[in-house]
Amino acid sequence: MDTFTLQEVVDRSGLSEHTLRYYERIGLLDHVQRDHSSGHRRYTHQDMRVIEVMACLRATGMSIDHMRKFLELGKAGQAGALELAELFESHRHQLELELARKQEHLRYLGLKVEFWQAAAVGDDAKMREIGEEAEALAKHFTK
Numbered sequence: 001m002d003t004f005t006l007q008e009v010v011d012r013s014g015l016s017e018h019t020l021r022y023y024e025r026i027g028l029l030d031h032v033q034r035d036h037s038s039g040h041r042r043y044t045h046q047d048m049r050v051i052e053v054m055a056c057l058r059a060t061g062m063s064i065d066h067m068r069k070f071l072e073l074g075k076a077g078q079a080g081a082l083e084l085a086e087l088f089e090s091h092r093h094q095l096e097l098e099l100a101r102k103q104e105h106l107r108y109l110g111l112k113v114e115f116w117q118a119a120a121v122g123d124d125a126k127m128r129e130i131g132e133e134a135e136a137l138a139k140h141f142t143k
Contacts, residue, residue, distance in 0.1 A: 003033065003042035012048065013055045020051070028054060028067060061098075062091055108137050 010017055023029045029050060033042045043051070050071075057067050069087060073080030111134040118126035 003044055004048060006041050006043075009043050009048065009051060013051045015051065015055050015058070019058075023051075023054060026064065026068075028064070028071065060091065060095060066091065104137065104140065108134060108141070111137065 004012070006017055006020065009015075009020060013020075015023075020029070024032055029047065032047060033044065034040065035042050054067060057070065062070075066087060070084065073084045073087070111130050115127055115130040115134060118130060
């Protein structure tokens with residue numbers, strides 16, 4: 001059976017050696033095989049599939065606890081399917097909220113660019129207009 005070295009898994013997954021070892025230590029990865037002569041980790045194709053999913057979930061900002069729940073429910077098959085759908089829907093909703101906040105932050109920065117461009121040409125009316133809009137947006141951030 002073909003296996004992958006730790007470095008090959010790092011290269012393929014984008015996860016660091018430290019992260020992979022940590023995931024193994026906390027049980028996100030089942031016991032990883034070791035080479036009998038060197039003791040080095042040898043990852044199977046199944047390990048790689050799990051690691052690639054973990055890398056994707058990590059990239060979305062999913063917590064370790066939720067990744068662990070995903071793995072547990074995934075092992076339950078159809079019995080865990082609805083709860084898995086709820087887990088992913090909840091996480092998707094959180095990302096949508098985060099994206100909306102980031103869009104507001106981008107809008108604020110855009111207003112600051114416009115404000116200082118208006119200042120550079122001495123357009124006081126435009127500065128007041130943009131300043132009021134930026135101030136209203138800034139108050140929204142602090143709620």
